[in-house]
Structure formats: C-alpha cells, structure tokens
Amino acid sequence: MSGGTARRHIGVAERRARLGIRHRLAAGTRATRPEDVAKALVALHGTDPATVYLAVGARLAEPVKTVAETERALYEDRSLVRMHGMRHTVFVLPTELTAVVHASTGIAVAARERASLVKDMAKAGAPDAAWLADVEASTLAALARRGEATAAELATDEPRLREQFVYAAGKSYEGVHTVSGRLLRVLGVEGKVVRGRPLGSWTSSQFRWAPAPDHPELDVAGAQAGLLRRWLTVCGPATEADLKWWTGWRVTEVRRALGAIGAREVALEEGTGYVVEGDEEPVPEPAEPWAALLPALDPTAMGWQQRDWYLAPELRPALFDRSGNVGPTVWWDGRVVGGWAQRPDGDVVWRILDGTGVGREAEAAIGAEAERLREWVGATRVTPRFRTPLERELAG
Numbered sequence: 001m002s003g004g005t006a007r008r009h010i011g012v013a014e015r016r017a018r019l020g021i022r023h024r025l026a027a028g029t030r031a032t033r034p035e036d037v038a039k040a041l042v043a044l045h046g047t048d049p050a051t052v053y054l055a056v057g058a059r060l061a062e063p064v065k066t067v068a069e070t071e072r073a074l075y076e077d078r079s080l081v082r083m084h085g086m087r088h089t090v091f092v093l094p095t096e097l098t099a100v101v102h103a104s105t106g107i108a109v110a111a112r113e114r115a116s117l118v119k120d121m122a123k124a125g126a127p128d129a130a131w132l133a134d135v136e137a138s139t140l141a142a143l144a145r146r147g148e149a150t151a152a153e154l155a156t157d158e159p160r161l162r163e164q165f166v167y168a169a170g171k172s173y174e175g176v177h178t179v180s181g182r183l184l185r186v187l188g189v190e191g192k193v194v195r196g197r198p199l200g201s202w203t204s205s206q207f208r209w210a211p212a213p214d215h216p217e218l219d220v221a222g223a224q225a226g227l228l229r230r231w232l233t234v235c236g237p238a239t240e241a242d243l244k245w246w247t248g249w250r251v252t253e254v255r256r257a258l259g260a261i262g263a264r265e266v267a268l269e270e271g272t273g274y275v276v277e278g279d280e281e282p283v284p285e286p287a288e289p290w291a292a293l294l295p296a297l298d299p300t301a302m303g304w305q306q307r308d309w310y311l312a313p314e315l316r317p318a319l320f321d322r323s324g325n326v327g328p329t330v331w332w333d334g335r336v337v338g339g340w341a342q343r344p345d346g347d348v349v350w351r352i353l354d355g356t357g358v359g360r361e362a363e364a365a366i367g368a369e370a371e372r373l374r375e376w377v378g379a380t381r382v383t384p385r386f387r388t389p390l391e392r393e394l395a396g
Helices: 012-022 034-041 049-057 063-076 095-123 129-146 151-157 179-189 220-235 240-247 251-260 313-319 360-377 389-395
Strands: 080-084 090-094 164-167 175-178 193-198 207-211 264-268 271-275 291-294 329-332 335-342 348-352
Touching: 034 049, 034 063, 034 080, 034 090, 049 063, 049 360, 063 080, 063 193, 063 360, 080 095, 080 179, 090 095, 095 129, 095 164, 095 179, 095 220, 129 151, 129 179, 129 207, 151 179, 151 207, 175 179, 179 193, 220 240, 220 251, 240 251, 240 271, 291 360, 313 335, 313 389, 329 348, 329 360, 335 360, 335 389, 348 360, 348 389
Parallel strands: none
Antiparallel strands: 080 090, 080 193, 164 175, 193 207, 264 271, 291 329, 329 335, 335 348
C-alpha cells in the first residue's frame, strides 16, 4: 500500500462514473454475453435465481437473449458456475474463478460447516464421521455417474442420504434435518459439487446437483490477493470496511492482500480508500446520463458496505428488508432514486422516491428501461425471494 504524501481525492461524481462504466450500465458499455457481465462484476448474487438473469439482462445490449444465453453459459458451456463463495453466499461466477474463490474464502468456511454437521449428528446420536465419509464417497460416485441429479435421485443410489436426525433438541428452533440436505450443502462449500440446472424455469430455486469443475489447489494468501485485485479493479475505490464486508475475511487478511497487490491509497468522503496500482488517474464521465432497473440483491447495489455515495440513507427503509437485503432499485446516472416491481399481470411499475430530485429526462429514460425489462421478461412472473416494503407496495 502506498503511503507518504498527498493522496488524490476521488469524489462522489467520479465514483459514480466509474460504477456506470465498469458495471456495464452506462450507454455504450453494455455487454454481448453473460460471461462479460459476470467478469465485469466479479460475481453475481445467486441466492435468488432470478437475480442472476435480471442482473445480466440489465447489462446486455440485446436483453432478449438473456435467458437463452445465461442458460447456455451455466448449463451447456459451463463458462459460468453457481457455487458458495464470499460471506457464505451463493454466487454465479466465471468458471476460471472457482479455484480462486474456493481457496480465498471457501476452505475456512467449509471446515466450519463440516465440523458443525459432525457435531450436530453426534449430539443427536446419529452415525459418526466415518459413516458420513462413506456416504459422501458413495454420493459423489453416484453423481459422477449421473452427471447431474436431484437430492432425491441421489438418495435412490445412496439410501443413507435419507437418514434424519434431530437438530437442536429442546430448543425453540428444534428441527429435523436430513443427511442429504446438510451433506450436499457441505460438499458445495467444499467445492466438490455445484448447483446445476433447475427443475423448473429460470426463476426456480430447486436445483439439480453436478460435480464441481476441476480446479487446482491454490495458496490461500495468493488466492486472496488475486480475488481482491479483481474486485478492486471493477469496484475501486473502496474502503477497508468495504473490502472486509464483501470478502468476509478478517481485517488482517484484507490488509495482507492489499499489501500483496500494491494497492494505492486515495482520499474518499468517508476516509481512506484503495485502488489497484495504475488506477489513480481521473476517469471521464459517461457520454450521457444513464438509467437502470436493477434486481433485488444486484451486485452493484450490494457491492459496498458504505453506500451513502450512491444510496441516500433516507431511502433505505423502503428499499431494504430487515436483514439488510436490497430490493429492486431504480438508478439514474450513478445513484439509486427509487424502486420497481412486477405486478401479477406482468406490468413493470416503478416509483421515484421523494428527495431524489430527478427531472423529465430521467423519468423518460427510466420508463424506457422499464419497457425494455417488460419485453424480455415476457410472460414470466418474478417475485424477489427477499421482499422489501416498496416492492410489496408496488406489486400490489
């Protein structure tokens, strides 16, 4: 990290310009393929399956191709993969990043997940770790033979997956867990299996499982440096708090990675920020103002922990749920100005929130984006997995 004398100040306007250009939202920057979108954002939130498609569609030059092209990338070419990653969250990311994400964030989480499963089974008097390892080997062999399978299909090959045990006996949150659900989750975090093609449409949250793509085992520190460099290239400048939040790492790991890539310090409104080496110079603004309708959990809306530079604090109660998940947002020239929803009849409706101060040009551009979204979504009905006050109100 650089130290010393004067640090260049990067103001809010320039940060918004960087966001519009690098996140493929400004005019002339939209992508031709879903792979380009994923690369531009490093990873797409995959907890809600519809988010992936809506995030891609908002950034494609020809959004009518969104569903077909995203399914091609995910299930035919396998150039994109859905897997657990940062903050123990499911993401869709370029396949070449699987090794980096696994080493940088997955290994530590996976160890905790497996230990937790073994402990919970032991408390319930269920079979031990050796039994679980045998079931795991049998399950992975069955999946390799099938290529892709649901948990139920795998249980026909390995009946022990149907075993159940009581979780948190005597507690208010007591429940019955099935070995298949917990084990497949652990295998996913460990990078051994990934989510495959859904059972239903592109909005379905019921997935088949598939063997994870082969990847080399990387050095943890090197993988962390590589991932941080990639994220900071498309999301910089960012604060240490932003980096710690997005990666889910300890602050010591963030600082080590910043040093490893030679990150440069810059001055932001909220304090010290960082950019990759060579990215300190001013960035020109987009050729014209831009509008976008981004989905719930979109990587741009969720990209930073400190969001005041693009999302006014007074807008948050309407746009976030109680757990901090952002709902569908309306953007104008680098800042959030409202929210949107889809009604049961398929109509896409939106609202500019008080105090955002947008004019007729913005409203016309936002209306055009809403129509663009309605056209490519077609007859599909999309309801966010995590619903927010404004989205519920607009949806009716």
